[in-house]
Amino acid sequence: MNRFFRKFRLVSIDVFIYHMVKHNEFQLPKFKYTIQRENIHNKTRFFIKDLNTLVHESYVFKKVFLLKSIHKNGPVIGDCFTNKKYRGQSIYPYVINSVAKWLLESTCNEVFVVVNKTNESSIKGIEKAGFVKLASIKAKRWLWFYSKREINYFNRK
Template sequence: MRDLSGSEFFFLVQKTLFFNEPILIYMKSVLQAESHYLEAIAGIECIKGNSSDLEQIKKSLKPFPWEFQCHDFDGVGDFFVAKDISGVQHISWIYFHNHRNRLLALQEGEAEIKFCLTLPAWRGRGIYPRIIQMIVNYLNCKGMQRVFMCVHRDNLASIRGIEKAGFSRVGDIRLRKILGVQVSPRFDTSRVL
């Protein structure tokens, strides 16, 4: 903090107190989605996760990323992981219309894939779009109609993965928070035809 100029310090305080970021919204119709053949990724297994996967990552990774704790924060239970012999390398969570902490006002029959994280050693290997496609296939079997994803406009790697998985951009919002409290309205997915 001692090395910050006055303007840098002010910017840091402002960024901490007031959050105003551009978010892109993507969608895929699950009903029209074909069940894709998902090519295997050497040395990695992609599966629906369970509590033992979360326990394993909690024991092996310090610090423990918050993306692995959505079951505690938001009460969600459905997630997919990618694992190698050393453990979990990726996680993606599924939120339904009755879960909190969303940017979207989901309707019945809709889901959102969010809080996805690939650990640095496995980035760029195609895990993210593969997991997304697996989740879409899973949601198709559960009778869901549409699935959404939100991503920061500047997160180009995630945008490529989302688009590679067959999602189309359907809107955008500005996520605004003051003192950590979201003040921007949720995007109403019923507006998307």
């Protein structure tokens, strides 16, 4: 029951939003893993397994309410995880770059990644994958409502 009530608490949000509008090729020499895909309700899971060990997984969400704060809409790559044993091999940037390529070629003209500002290793991987920082958002969230938003844009033309 406690888990149920946690969904109703007020949450502080302090994130960067990255985007990609044109695919930037990401090369890894001798990449031995195959990225698999499965649809789960309103999201798609992209993952890599080495025998029975989960190496990496990333999800694509069709709709994220936070993007409305910057007047954007599109798929968001998130909830990414790389097994500690496999970190440092550029698997994360390779996967999100491959996912962005698939999305840009098939369904949309812009792909987003939302990342916590304190997650330095993910930020490094996102930038290595070719995503560009679009905005930062600081806000309070209750359910899917956002208040006290502070939005800063980067490289706005």
